[in-house]
Amino acid sequence: MLIQLSHGGGGGATAQLVQSVFAGRFKNPYLQRMEDSAVIDLNGPLAYTTDSFVITPLFFPGGDIGRLAIAGTVNDLLMMGARPRFLTAGFILEEGLAIADLERIAESMAQAAAEAGVELVAADTKVVEGKGGLYINTSGLGPIDSLHPVRANLAQPGDAILVSGPLGDHQACIMSQRMGIQNGIQSDVAPLNGPVRALLDQGLAVHCLRDATRGGLTTVLNELAATSGCAAELEEAAIPVRPETRALCEVLGLDPLTMANEGKFVAIVAAEAADQALDILKQCPQSAGACRIGTMTAGSGVILNTRIGGRRRLNIPWYEGLPRIC
Amino acid sequence: MLIQLSHGGGGGATAQLVQSVFAGRFKNPYLQRMEDSAVIDLNGPLAYTTDSFVITPLFFPGGDIGRLAIAGTVNDLLMMGARPRFLTAGFILEEGLAIADLERIAESMAQAAAEAGVELVAADTKVVEGKGGLYINTSGLGPIDSLHPVRANLAQPGDAILVSGPLGDHQACIMSQRMGIQNGIQSDVAPLNGPVRALLDQGLAVHCLRDATRGGLTTVLNELAATSGCAAELEEAAIPVRPETRALCEVLGLDPLTMANEGKFVAIVAAEAADQALDILKQCPQSAGACRIGTMTAGSGVILNTRIGGRRRLNIPWYEGLPRIC
Numbered sequence: 001m002l003i004q005l006s007h008g009g010g011g012g013a014t015a016q017l018v019q020s021v022f023a024g025r026f027k028n029p030y031l032q033r034m035e036d037s038a039v040i041d042l043n044g045p046l047a048y049t050t051d052s053f054v055i056t057p058l059f060f061p062g063g064d065i066g067r068l069a070i071a072g073t074v075n076d077l078l079m080m081g082a083r084p085r086f087l088t089a090g091f092i093l094e095e096g097l098a099i100a101d102l103e104r105i106a107e108s109m110a111q112a113a114a115e116a117g118v119e120l121v122a123a124d125t126k127v128v129e130g131k132g133g134l135y136i137n138t139s140g141l142g143p144i145d146s147l148h149p150v151r152a153n154l155a156q157p158g159d160a161i162l163v164s165g166p167l168g169d170h171q172a173c174i175m176s177q178r179m180g181i182q183n184g185i186q187s188d189v190a191p192l193n194g195p196v197r198a199l200l201d202q203g204l205a206v207h208c209l210r211d212a213t214r215g216g217l218t219t220v221l222n223e224l225a226a227t228s229g230c231a232a233e234l235e236e237a238a239i240p241v242r243p244e245t246r247a248l249c250e251v252l253g254l255d256p257l258t259m260a261n262e263g264k265f266v267a268i269v270a271a272e273a274a275d276q277a278l279d280i281l282k283q284c285p286q287s288a289g290a291c292r293i294g295t296m297t298a299g300s301g302v303i304l305n306t307r308i309g310g311r312r313r314l315n316i317p318w319y320e321g322l323p324r325i326c
Numbered sequence: 327m328l329i330q331l332s333h334g335g336g337g338g339a340t341a342q343l344v345q346s347v348f349a350g351r352f353k354n355p356y357l358q359r360m361e362d363s364a365v366i367d368l369n370g371p372l373a374y375t376t377d378s379f380v381i382t383p384l385f386f387p388g389g390d391i392g393r394l395a396i397a398g399t400v401n402d403l404l405m406m407g408a409r410p411r412f413l414t415a416g417f418i419l420e421e422g423l424a425i426a427d428l429e430r431i432a433e434s435m436a437q438a439a440a441e442a443g444v445e446l447v448a449a450d451t452k453v454v455e456g457k458g459g460l461y462i463n464t465s466g467l468g469p470i471d472s473l474h475p476v477r478a479n480l481a482q483p484g485d486a487i488l489v490s491g492p493l494g495d496h497q498a499c500i501m502s503q504r505m506g507i508q509n510g511i512q513s514d515v516a517p518l519n520g521p522v523r524a525l526l527d528q529g530l531a532v533h534c535l536r537d538a539t540r541g542g543l544t545t546v547l548n549e550l551a552a553t554s555g556c557a558a559e560l561e562e563a564a565i566p567v568r569p570e571t572r573a574l575c576e577v578l579g580l581d582p583l584t585m586a587n588e589g590k591f592v593a594i595v596a597a598e599a600a601d602q603a604l605d606i607l608k609q610c611p612q613s614a615g616a617c618r619i620g621t622m623t624a625g626s627g628v629i630l631n632t633r634i635g636g637r638r639r640l641n642i643p644w645y646e647g648l649p650r651i652c
Contacts, residue, residue, distance in 0.1 A: 214336025
């Protein structure tokens, strides 16, 4: 069974599709009311965000567009020190999409939502002409309840820079899939509630959090350094990259530090909290490979101290080179 | 200048596009922080909703996809008795879209947002291959502060059924555009804050509100009747339809009662409040053509008392017949 334009018409065919694909998988009192909006109860301050997901292929080792659409928005809320609670989803289906694939994606979303402790409270489905593809937009909402504020402008000289694990796997996985390379690289796509909330709930002096998605570590650190008015100084030898991802990068001439991740984040923490933060991260399965990779300093930009003793500036790439990576 | 895949890469090209097209038009402290999420302050209960917009053509008499994306989500919040406050927007741009068109759409969104009193607090832009099209997803949030609860299941036998003005114009406009017919029909797309808040702020006993979008009046009333466990009985002669829209429907064999509107709503109000509600609606420019069109009764479904003295049941259309109408 394939998606047809009539599935997006808003009449009986749409209702039947929603009932058979989504209703059973996202069962909660919010959705069941079938109103124009969900009614939720939250008190501010709240983090509120949105992201669209257009990745190809729809399914890849380690995940799929559905898991990505949940994790991406949940992680954006976490990075503000929020506790993710509610999501909305907008599906734009292309005619010709297999309904079995849509069901698999809905199932994966439901699992990722359960993993992240969020509820999908409102959704919308449209159908357009096309070649069997699918886009998903999610928005997310959660109360900010971290003891200390977590903001992009709070990094200070002396702060430690931590990453939650090896870098570049998501992009390396998607590139390998598109090129038909069998190398076993899996996307790291995951909601990061475990490690982020472990840091925040301990009341550690976490100054900035940022997930290293499009543009990778280099882009994130340039943004945090610029916003905070200081520099990030990194030790190349300390930055974790899996051997198979490094091998792919060497063959293709890519830099793992500008490659997209979907389950890794950067934490900038007060120097005195760095050891404890690293210990906490290493105890969470999703950040078992966490490392301290550098220090914030006076100055500007991102500087890499290379393995061979050089120093070089890392700039935001003009274009990260891979469309439809998320 | 046309959109290229590099505009969606998340690097410098994306930043430049966002800066030149969106930043000046949606200036507010929430967006300016450039964080992963906006931080907003609201206290529950809140209405929370999402919708995607895939209409073609992008520009049409009376509006464009940008105005539609604001009005559609704002109206869904209003229909729950909420005061719309914050929106997010996710843009999926197809390669080849003229940047001048994107600017025109962003401008129209900014105007519609100002008209509706909402702020766009978070946004995302992706670029995909394609033929120069554009999809927009919006989500919206606002506190529910109506004196009486407004819900789909609160209609009762005896309640009056009001519509805020003539039906079918949005769909008639889009169909005319696609067929190249010059008939002057304009879409009614508009945020409905004016009339809806006028009703709610007067504390009138409004039981249900629903905007008559895809599937039109027939679909809305079937849903409200089923959810409330009663019937809707309509007087055909009382239902307002503009002559030019009626003429198009007659030529094409269409039913204005199943056609989509984007600036009209149905209000089901207690019998004793009906006259005052109608007076209030008639005083608002966006609902100057409001009419009482029928009464909720015991029973089920939607019954039309026709002009020529017949009675017939109006069923939800299986497929409303026009893809990409919103």
